[in-house]
Amino acid sequence: xxxxxxxxxxxxxxxxxxxxxxxxxxxxxxxxxxxxxxxxxxxxxxxxxxxxxxxxxxxxxxxxxxxxxxxxxxxxxxxxxxxxxxxxxxxxxxxxxxxxxxxxxxxxxxxxxxxxxxxxxxxxxxxxxxxxxxxxxxxxxxxxxxxxxxxxxxxxxxxxxxxxxxxxxxxxxxxxxxxxxxxxxxxxxxxxxxxxxxxxxxxxxxxxxxxxxxxxxxxxxxxxxxxxxxxxxxxxxxxxxxxxxxxxxxxxxxxxxxxxxxxxxxxxxxxxxxxxxxxxxxxxxxxxxxxxxxxxxxxxxxxxxxxxxxxxxxxxxxxxxxxxxxxxxxxxxxxxxxxxxxxxxxxxxxxxxxxxxxxxxxxxxxxxxxxxxxxxxxxxxxxxxxxxxxxxxxxxxxxxxxxxxxxxxxxxxxxxxxxxxxxxxxxxxxxxxxxxxxxxxxxxxxxxxxxxxxxxxxxxxxxxxxxxxxxxxx
Numbered sequence: 001x002x003x004x005x006x007x008x009x010x011x012x013x014x015x016x017x018x019x020x021x022x023x024x025x026x027x028x029x030x031x032x033x034x035x036x037x038x039x040x041x042x043x044x045x046x047x048x049x050x051x052x053x054x055x056x057x058x059x060x061x062x063x064x065x066x067x068x069x070x071x072x073x074x075x076x077x078x079x080x081x082x083x084x085x086x087x088x089x090x091x092x093x094x095x096x097x098x099x100x101x102x103x104x105x106x107x108x109x110x111x112x113x114x115x116x117x118x119x120x121x122x123x124x125x126x127x128x129x130x131x132x133x134x135x136x137x138x139x140x141x142x143x144x145x146x147x148x149x150x151x152x153x154x155x156x157x158x159x160x161x162x163x164x165x166x167x168x169x170x171x172x173x174x175x176x177x178x179x180x181x182x183x184x185x186x187x188x189x190x191x192x193x194x195x196x197x198x199x200x201x202x203x204x205x206x207x208x209x210x211x212x213x214x215x216x217x218x219x220x221x222x223x224x225x226x227x228x229x230x231x232x233x234x235x236x237x238x239x240x241x242x243x244x245x246x247x248x249x250x251x252x253x254x255x256x257x258x259x260x261x262x263x264x265x266x267x268x269x270x271x272x273x274x275x276x277x278x279x280x281x282x283x284x285x286x287x288x289x290x291x292x293x294x295x296x297x298x299x300x301x302x303x304x305x306x307x308x309x310x311x312x313x314x315x316x317x318x319x320x321x322x323x324x325x326x327x328x329x330x331x332x333x334x335x336x337x338x339x340x341x342x343x344x345x346x347x348x349x350x351x352x353x354x355x356x357x358x359x360x361x362x363x364x365x366x367x368x369x370x371x372x373x374x375x376x377x378x379x380x381x382x383x384x385x386x387x388x389x390x391x392x393x394x395x396x397x398x399x400x401x402x403x404x405x406x407x408x409x410x411x412x413x414x415x416x417x418x419x420x421x422x423x424x425x426x427x428x429x430x431x432x433x434x435x436x437x438x439x440x441x442x443x444x445x446x447x448x449x450x451x452x453x454x455x456x457x458x459x460x461x462x463x464x465x466x467x468x469x470x471x472x473x474x
Contacts, residue, residue, distance in 0.1 A: 008020060008049060008051065015058075016051055016055045017054075017056075017058035017059045018062075020051075020055065021058075021059040024039070024063060024068075024069075025066075025068055028079055033079050034079065035079050035080070035081060036078060037079045038078050039060070039069060039076065039077040039079070041076060042056040042057055042060065063077075064316070065177075065313075066179070067080055067176060067177060067179055068080055070316075070340065071342075072344075073132065073342065073344050073345070080176075080340065105419055105420065106420070107421065107456045107459060108420075108421045108447055109420065109421055109422045109443045109445070109460070110421055110423075110444050110447060111248065111396065111397035111423070111442055111443075112308075112444065113447025113448075114308075114312060114446045114447060115369070116312075116447070118364060118365060118368055119311075119312065120357065127348045127352055128348050130351075131344050131348050131351075132344065136344075136347070139343040139347065140343075141343075142338050142339070142343075143339055143343045144339060145334065145336075145338060145339055146172065146173045146174060146330075147172070147319070147346060148347065148350070149169055150346070150347065150350040151174065151347070151350040151353075152170075152172040153169045153350075154350045155169075155319055155353075156171075156321075158358070158359075159303075159321070162280075162281070163277065163280060163294065164290045164291055164293075164294030164295075165291050165294050166293070166294060167293075167303075167321045170327060171321050171323075171327050172319050172322075173322065173330065174317060174318070174339055174340075174341050174346070175318050175340055175341065176318070176340040176341050177306065177308075177318050178204065178276070178304065178318050179208075181304065181318050181319070181320050182204070184320075184334065185304075186208065187333075188322075188329060188330055189272060193215065193237050193238050193270075194215045194216065194217070194234075194236045194237050194238070195216045195217070195236060195237075195238050195239070196218075196236035196239040197216065197217075197239075197430075198221050198240065198242065198246060198247075199218035199219060199220055199221065199430050200249065200426075201221070201240075201247060201248075201428060201430070202276070202278075203427075205240050206218075206430050217234045217235075217236055219236075219239070221246055221251060222251070223249075223251050223390075224253065224254040224256070224257050225243060225251045225254060225257050226239070226241050226243075226261070228257055228260040228261050228264060229260075232264060237268070237270050237271050238272045238273070238274060239261065239265075239271075239272075239273050240276065241253065241261070241273060241275060241276070242275075242276045242277075242278060243261075243275060244279075244280040244283075244289045244291070245279055245280065245283075245391075245393070246391075247278065247397075248391075248397065248425060248428045248442045249390070249425075250390060250393065250395065250397070252393060253289075258292060261292070262292065262295070262296060262297075262300070262301075265296075265298070265300040266298050266300065272301070272302055272323075273296075273301045274301075274302045274304060275292045275293055275301050275302065277303065279310075279395040279396060280305070281309065281310045281365075281366065282309070282369050282394055282395055283393065284370045284373060284392070284393060284394060285392075285393050289394075291303060293321060299323035299324060299325065300323065301323070302320060302321070302322060302323065303320065304320045304321075305318065305319060306318035307349070309395075309396065310358075310361075310362060310365070315345065315349070316345075317341050317345065317346070317349060369445075371450060372445050372450055373398070373445065375450065375453045375454055376389075376443075376445055376453060376457060377389060379454045379457040379458065380400070382468045383461055383466055383467075383469060384469055385403065386402065386466055386467075386469070387400055387402050387461070388400070388401045389401075396445060396446035397442055397446075398442075398443050398445070399425065399440050399442055400440065400443055401439075401440050402438060402439050402440070402466070404438070404439055404464075404466075407439060408424035408425065408426050408439040408440065409424060411441060411464055412441070414463050414464050414465070415460060415463050415464065417463070418459065418460075418462075418463035420460050420463055422441050422460070423441065423442040424440075424441060424442070425441065425442055
């Protein structure tokens with residue numbers, strides 16, 4: 001453990017787990033810890049550094065979440081491919097700024113949280129136990145570079161039935177999260193590609209695309225989704241969108257805009273649309289919105305999704321569906337790659353899906369999240385018209401518009417002082433936009449327990465010094 005010969009400053013204002021995280025990350029980046037190296041177990045490292053195992057667990061979890069290390073069941077933690085890590089390095093500071101305060105919040109409205117109380121632990125444990133067996137010793141070896149066929153087959157069947165995505169297992173590639181797959185797609189589209197991305201939008205893609213400002217351009221979003229006419233005024237050759245439930249505004253890309261976006265892609269041979277369908281499983285009003293990939297007639301859509309919302313963020317399984325022309329290029333360029341998702345995890349998930357438990361879990365969670373949304377809507381209605389909701393058609397977050405003389409930053413600060421985590425819409429904006437004067441906040445409700453939702457909203461409004469409408473009328 002020579003590479004871990006450093007001192008943790010226990011009197012520092014910086015949490016111990018963050019100090020440890022930073023030291024390990026720096027050692028990986030500088031090559032002091034080689035790719036593929038196994039890190040000490042949580043117990044051994046805790047004993048060595050004279051800290052709690054919780055400290056080690058938090059540090060390792062952050063490194064796993066950012067793709068620096070991977071966790072393999074019953075084997076331990078291993079350093080990931082450094083070539084991939086370099087592409088996401090600029091995304092790290094904001095993530096750390098978010099995570100360093102996790103333990104201090106009594107109420108967390110993070111849009112990345114899920115409901116952990118309803119996870120089918122017993123069933124998942126059964127599949128995990130069945131997989132971890134000497135009979136499956138082959139799973140200790142590397143599998144197919146795109147991910148094992150059994151899981152890609154299950155994903156292709158699920159996508160066709162639920163999202164209308166037309167693909168074969170051969171078109172699917174697996175990766176340990178969006179942040180691992182996106183750099184592959186970026187390299188696959190070549191150095192000459194110029195990327196459009198939604199503004200406001202998903203922070204990770206902002207960092208990925210903004211590494212080269214000459215090759216990326218923010219495209220504004222309104223209540224109908226990305227404004228395609230603004231895209232047409234640029235020299236972009238690829239457009240990243242979240243059409244089914246735009247992040248963070250919650251807008252759904254209108255039928256007209258969908259047609260316009262596909263038409264834009266068809267105008268030139270080298271144009272592609274990257275469709276991130278990150279939480280399409282959870283729609284609460286009207287019919288499901290069809291995927292862009294399903295209505296694409298010329299194979300210009302790269303479909304991207306993950307199991308982070310539908311199952312758990314820590315599973316670290318994401319996937320992309322490539323047009324057939326790009327599959328050929330992918331195999332030529334990346335045939336030497338190894339799949340970054342542990343094979344045992346792949347088989348657990350594949351069996352879970354094949355036996356129908358994934359569909360059952362989604363149906364259950366859809367009802368739970370819908371109930372949560374109903375409680376939030378009803379509770380916030382008590383504060384109307386001072387507070388209104390938008391983006392509630394789908395997903396696990398909404399946008400609050402607040403009639404207030406305070407800025408978004410001031411409102412976030414008031415909430416933070418009360419131990420409440422909330423996000424300003426402006427945090428997701430890359431370039432200046434013409435926004436409404438009224439502040440907007442992004443509120444995630446997935447991680448709040450149903451019985452605590454109403455109380456959490458009332459505490460939040462109290463922190464912002466917003467009174468109920470009946471009190472305002474007195």
